[in-house]
């Protein structure tokens with residue numbers, strides 16, 4: 132399985148695959164403003180969380196299914212592909228019904244074999260790219276198990292997202308990168324595309340550029356970066372989001388070395 136099997140038609144295969152968009156879809160206006168600005172700087176795949184797995188109850192837990200209509204509008208008006216997180220079988224059914232192009236499975240779902248199996252069962256017989264984040268804890272076998280469950284459901288367009296690993300002592304990073312884990316995954320499953328999520332690793336917008344460069348230096352295949360039209364006002368993960376213009380600048384600074392030379 133190489134990157135071409137996950138990259139959708141029309142996506143520039145010479146550059147790293149870039150997926151960008153807000154942590155959460157908040158309002159139709161926020162989604163459309165952000166999406167239009169991202170499309171204008173050449174982003175081809177738009178991300179937005181519709182169902183948000185929040186650490187503690189009582190906060191914003193996503194707009195839910197009504198937000199899927201906004202993603203449909205993004206597709207129609209910008210031509211971008213749209214991606215969202217699914218954590219239950221109902222999320223899968225709703226997202227598929229709404230025409231979502233790419234699904235991702237979050238770190239809090241990848242950690243739970245029952246939840247993973249439930250999502251995998253709902254994907255059975257469907258042909259759609261599925262991106263599997265690493266589990267929150269640094270357990271490579273659990274990550275591989277999550278991949279196997281999705282593969283077992285018949286999904287062949289699979290990629291993984293390295294979003295770092297939770298630890299009690301938060302130092303520089305919100306989630307420690309522990310780069311050796313995705314590198315070991317690549318050794319165990321060669322050709323599995325690996326996408327880096329510098330937003331959730333760093334937890335701070337100023338760490339996005341250096342983490343993205345590290346991922347490129349390690350020959351990762353793509354980046355998923357949180358981008359919001361007004362980052363400081365974001366309803367979730369405000370400190371780690373950047374505007375579409377800053378995203379464009381960060382991407383322009385990346386040095387991509389040809390790994391085949």
Ligand code: PEP
Nearest residue numbers: 154180237238239294331
């Ligand atoms: C997200 O991508 O917004 C998200 C909730 O990520 P993670 O599952 O990596 O915490």
Ligand code: MN
Nearest residue numbers: 154357367368
């Ligand atoms: Mn987020």
